[in-house]
Structure formats: C-alpha cells, structure tokens
Amino acid sequence: MNASQQRVDEQQLSRSNSENAREWRGRFPYNEIISLLDVNRPFNLAESTSQDLTLGELLDLSGLERIRDLKLGYGKSAGAQALREAIADACKVPAGQIVTTQGTALGLFLLAFEVCRPGDEAVLATPCFPPSRDCLLGAGVSVREVRLSFENGYRLDLEQLAASLSLNTKLVSIASPQNPSGVQTSRADIEKLLVLMERRSPGAILFIDETYREATYGDDVAIDSFAGLDSRIVTGASVSKALGAPGLRTGWLTVADPDLRSRLTVAKMNTVISGSVLDEALAAALLRNREGVLASRRHLLAGALEELATWCEREQKRIEWVRPDAGALCCLRLRRDAFDDVAVSRFWDLLPRYDLQLACGTWFGESDRVFRLGFGYLPAARLGSALAALSSALDAVSA
Template sequence: MQATQTQSGEWRGRFPYNEIISLLDVNRTFNLAESTSQDLTVGELLDLAGLEPVRNLKLGYSQSAGAAALRDAIADTCNVPVAQIVTTQGTALGLFLLAYELCRPGDEAVLATPCFPPSRDCLVGAGATVREVRLSFENGYRLDLAQFEASLSPNTRLVSIASPQNPGGVQASRAEIDGLLALMARRCPDAILFIDETYREATFGDAAVAASFAGVDARIVTGSSVSKALGAPGLRTGWLTVADAGLRARLLVAKLNTVISGSVLDETLAATLLRNRERVLAPRRRLLADALDVVSGWCEGERGRVEWVRPDAGALCCVRLRADAFDEQAVARFWHVLPEYDLQLASGTWFGESSRVFRLGFGYLPLERLSPALSALSRAMDAAVA
C-alpha cells in the first residue's frame, strides 16, 4: 500500500506511517507475520450463540459504555465490577481515547518498546510527547525499572506497557508492576498506567493464565479485546477497565464524540464468544503449545544463525539474525528475498527494533503448514548469505 505523501516525499499524516499496514493487504502462503491465532468463522460463532438471538437483534445504537451482556462477560473475565468496563473498537482505540483525554500540549506519555506500532502512533496522533523506554533483546525484553525512572517526570500523564508484549510475548510480573507503580508515585503521582493484556489468555497447553492486572490499583487501566487469543479481530471489539469514575465518564464522552457506540451485532457476538471462551480457547491453547514446540525445535536447529526470546504467552515471538552469521548486506538481502519463498514476516523496525529482529507468528498458520514455512525461512536465510 502506498503512503500518501507530498511532492517532496514528506509524510504529512497526523498519525505516523508504518509498514505494518501491509498486513491488511498481503497474505502469502507462508504467513509468519500475523500475530493472531487462527481466525474464528461466523459459523463457529453462531453455533455458540444460536441463530435466533441474532436474528431478532434490533440494529439500534448500543449503550454508551457497551452492551450490558458484553460488559458482564468482560467483568467476569477481568474480575472487576461491571461499572468499570468501557467497550471500544479494539484495544488501540481505547489507548487513543485514553491518551487524547489525559494528555494536553506539553504532556508526556512513557512507552515501553518494542511495541505494537499503533500503541506508539496513537499516542503521537493524540498529541502526546512520547518518551520511549527501549527494552533489550539481550535482557529478554524484561521491564527495565531504571530506564522508567529516568523517563518519568512531573509532565508524565500516561505510562503504557503490554503484558504479554507484542512482538515478544513476554509477561510482566506482579513485582515489576508494583515497582513501576512505586516509581510513578514518586515521579508522577497523577499519571495512569495502561497495561495492554490482549494476549493474556493465549497460553500454551495447560499453562496457567496470568491474572489480569485490572483491579490491582486504581491507577491501572487495562485494555484487551477478542482479537488475538480468541481469533476474532474482525469483530473489532475491545475494552478498557477503568477504576476512576471521573476518568471513566470523560472516556465515555470521548467515545461518544468519535464512534458514538459500538456495533450491537459485534458486541452481541463478542459477548457470546466471551461467555464460551474456554470452549474456544482450550483447543487453541493446545495448538499454540504444539506450534511453539515446532518453533523451538527450528530455533535450536538454526542456533548458529538465529537467537530468540521464548515467549510467556501469545502466538508470537522475537527472533534475531545473529551478527556473526549475517552482515548488514546479508540482512538487507534476507528481507529482499522473502517474497521469492512466498514468506511473510513482521520486521523488527515496525516495532522499534532493528532490522535483524523479526516477529515470528506461529499461531495463524495451520500446524501442518508451519514446518514447511520454517523450512522456507531457512532457505531464505541460505539465499541471503550465498
């Protein structure tokens, strides 16, 4: 997709352009770029809901905070009172509304990177001055509290992280969150901590699901959606948990003035999906566990050429081309030859990482196509250094 530019080639959009938008337009045979699990079908969802409730649904406006049935289901998922739930069209819109409402000219948002590009760009679009805390591959993308302390200031209004992270799949511990909140109490006591929990329930096999950080502290706002773990990004249904009643009221007014309300059809189907989430998640978690084993085996077999950060959850991980195996020219050739092998990867540059790093999505392809895709990836690496 071509970016709209001026004659001088300068990008003039209010939101920064990011090549991740290409994922909406290209879907190659060996798509290792996508970070969702396999797409749920409408038929599968209607089997859970039954046709009659949908047939009789009136297509008026939804409630401002979201459909009651959906908010009830979200409250159960997050273990918070239903009054704290505000639905949004995806997690990214929730973060944008939060930033737009909290940040005025001169206010700062502190963001942990690498991150999902809209998590950064919606802050820019909302007018916040963004200060990035760059987490390192070498440290397994763990939260670096010393860097956060150096980045927080009295001008900080919003701190944004993800757990599990996108692109790395690394979760924050309760101790890390407590430490970050303590830093905020000293440096920016009125700031909000936003935690994107979109991949929280995308665990592997029988691994325990981490508890939501919703309700841990009144300064925490969490966001999530039905897009990733549940495989329904097309429903465009997400939510925020907001403990502070005043902030919640402001967000509802912001929502009214941007999208008015959610789609009653999408929210009805999303509520059904959440009420039946264990029936949907259980087989997906088994598939993710099997797929992670395949990826782990491939990384071990290619350990002379790549290194990786093993994810805690999510259908994604970060892999890096080793500097002793790929010089800068070989890295450039690697990206150039991928289409020849019908391969798709998500470049680390999209997320604020180097071009040596790529996000490898292992939940989107059927399991029987994952190994062939990784074999094609090995052949692409061969060609890059030939």
C-alpha cells in the same frame, strides 16, 4: 492469479507504500505494518493472532439462538451490558468499570486524548505494537520511549522507566504480554512500577495492554488481569488475538476511577457514538464461551511453539530468539556473526521469492535484524513448510 503475478503486485504495493512513507504528512505516523492488511502470502509468519475464527464456529456457540431478533439500532456508549458483564467476569472487576472500544488501540487513543494536555508526556515501553506509539503521537502527546533489549529478554527495565518519569508524565504505557515479543511482566514488577510512579509522577495513569493475556500454551493457566490491582491502572484488551476474532473489532478498557470512566465514555460518544450492536452481541457470546474456545487454541499454540523451538535449535548458528511467555508471537534475530548488514537487507528482499511474510523489527522500534514471527496463524500442517521455506531463504542469503 499465479504466484509470479502475485509477487509483482506485492512489489508494486511495497514501492507504493514506501513512496507514501516518504511523502507522509498525516497526524498519525505512517508504518509499514499496514501492509499486513493488504498482503497475505502463503507462508504468512507475520500475523500475531491465532487462527481466525469463522462466523459459523461463532454462531454455533451457545447464547446466539435469538440473534435474528437483534435490533440494529444504536448501542450504549459504554457498551452492551451483556458484553460488559462477560468482560468483567474475565477480568474479575465489576461490570460498571468496563468501557468497550473498537479494538484496544482506540481505547489507548481515547485514554491519551483525554488524560494528556499540551506539554504532558507519556512514557512508553518499546518495542511495541506500532499503534501503541503512533496513536499517542496522533493524540498530540509527547512520547518518551523506554527501549527494552533483546539481550535482556525484553524484561521491563525499571531503572530506565524511573529515569523517564517526571511531574509532566500523565500516562505510562506497557503491554503484558508484549507485542512483538510475547514477554510478560510480573505482578511484582508492576507493583514496583506503581511505587516509582507515586514518587515521580503522582498524577499518572498506568495503561497495561493485556490483549495476549489468555493466549497461553497447553494446560498453562492465564495470569490474572491487572485490572483490579490498583485504581491507577487502566487495562485494555480485545477478542482479536487469543480468541481469533479481530474482524469483530471489539475491545475494552477497565477503568476503576469513575470520573475518568465517565470522561472516556463521553469521548467515545463524540468519536464513534457506540460500538456495533451486532459485533458486541457476537463478542459477548464468544467471551461467555471463551474457555471452550481457548482450550483447543492453547493446545495448538503449544504444539506450534515446540515446533518453532526445535527449528530455532537447528538454526542456532544463524538465529537467536526470545522464547515467549504467552501469545502467538515472538522475536527472532539474525546473528551478527552470520549476517552482515548487506546480508540482512538481502534477507528482506528475498522473502517474497519464498512466499514468506515476516514482521520487520523496525515496525516496532527495533532493528531490521529482528523480526516478529507469528507461529499461531498458519494451520499446524503448514507451519513446518513455512519454517523450511525460512531456512531456504537463510540459505540463499548465506550463499
């Protein structure tokens, strides 16, 4: 397929998706982020993962020498023991506290579905990964959003959170590092939030999405998981982002409370029965070898982040950004003194012409001036060309 035909197909898909959004009647809200599963332009700066791990790279890791002997029967509802032990080692909690899930989003859905009842509320820090909001709505939960600001570097706003908490709050959901910004929340702020919850919402669970926690830069050491900090904390993560294996669809929850953990295991049994034994065996090997896999990826991310920082410095009259603390993603914003609202709309219309793909801020609960830029997905040799194409698109908008 030539580039022209590809753009036509993408435009037809975009129109189809827009029509779907207008006519949508599903229990889960429609979000354009689903387009990332269908469209992959040459300069894809929309993805938030590091580069995809190949099956060959995975099979070369130690611990898979007898994978051909694996019996493809049902797995355990709580997850394979080897996988839970590998997760426990990474999170520094007992393996008995782990429940595996098909990705972090399913874990949050099961958590919301189990702990919230009609009339209960969930407090959610936004902007956020769309399923983090939409799976709560799909579970029938009333959601109170606490909107973090670009101007404040997307730092957690404890005053806003406190004002949103009530006796009806049964779940508080945040991410650290955040998606789309890559901004982390400090241990001190988590401890302050727990105090606020004890005062205002004593029956609430704090969910922390830690999917990007180990996607640090260069020799930076990942912060410890919040899993062992307090029994009210449930963390979620997966092998999708830092380790580059979203196709394994393997994530987990850490759940200190034995009653809640049992209920979540039953909920998982009644929805998906168990995880794939093949996926879980591969994920266990990946996690056991995670330091070696992460080391090379962290250096690639560090180089990519510095290249992006240099580009943002050159484009500072047209672009603002929030530098991330971790992850292969960050938020950029089109400056108001450089682009009016009409120009912003034109910017999004022009991207296919330059083979560019970005994640629009509206997907995450931000304005369309903001976009998530993924700097770890493209090979290092192509990132510079993609950023040059983005500069060309900005030139065209300004012309």
